[in-house]
Amino acid sequence: xxxLVESGGGSVQAGGSLSLSCAASGYLYSIDRMTxxxxxxxxxxxxxxxxxxxxxxxxxxxxxxxxxxxxxxxxNAKNTVYLQMNSLKPQDTAMYYCxxxxxxxxxxxxxxxxAEYSYWGQGTQVxxxx
Numbered sequence: 402x403x404x405l406v407e408s409g410g411g412s413v414q415a416g417g418s419l420s421l422s423c424a425a426s427g428y429l430y431s432i433d434r435m436t437x438x439x440x441x442x443x444x445x446x447x448x449x450x451x452x453x454x455x456x457x458x459x460x461x462x463x464x465x466x467x468x469x470x471x472x473x474x475x476x477n478a479k480n481t482v483y484l485q486m487n488s489l490k491p492q493d494t495a496m497y498y499c500x501x502x503x504x505x506x507x508x509x510x511x512x513x514x515x516a517e518y519s520y521w522g523q524g525t526q527v528x529x530x531x
Contacts, residue, residue, distance in 0.1 A: 403519075407498065415490055423484075435501050439527075440495055450463050451463075454475060462512045484497070495527060
């Protein structure tokens with residue numbers, strides 16, 4: 402089993418920045434990919450940023466809506482994945498979830514698809530005001 406705990410959410414004005422953290426524990430040996438998703442009220446869960454979870458770091462993918470503004474990174478020594486969010490917009494307001502998956506290589510479409518993920522955190526709220 403894998404446990405994921407997100408932190409770092411909050412409220413910020415448009416144009417501001419937030420950094421989210423996802424601390425992972427448990428049987429991490431089999432985890433290949435970790436991804437941030439978000440879900441706004443009344444909308445489907447959306448893949449935001451994904452990273453191949455290995456000792457050397459690996460391929461990352463981003464949703465077009467956050468490309469150039471968000472950066473995903475990992476610290477394997479701390480078993481933690483981060484999401485740095487800059488130039489935030491009101492439309493970034495959502496609950497943000499961290500997820501982990503087995504399965505080796507994924508295309509960008511697969512990596513940002515919630516159906517590929519077995520393990521989920523409880524979420525952290527991000528609110529961006531105009």
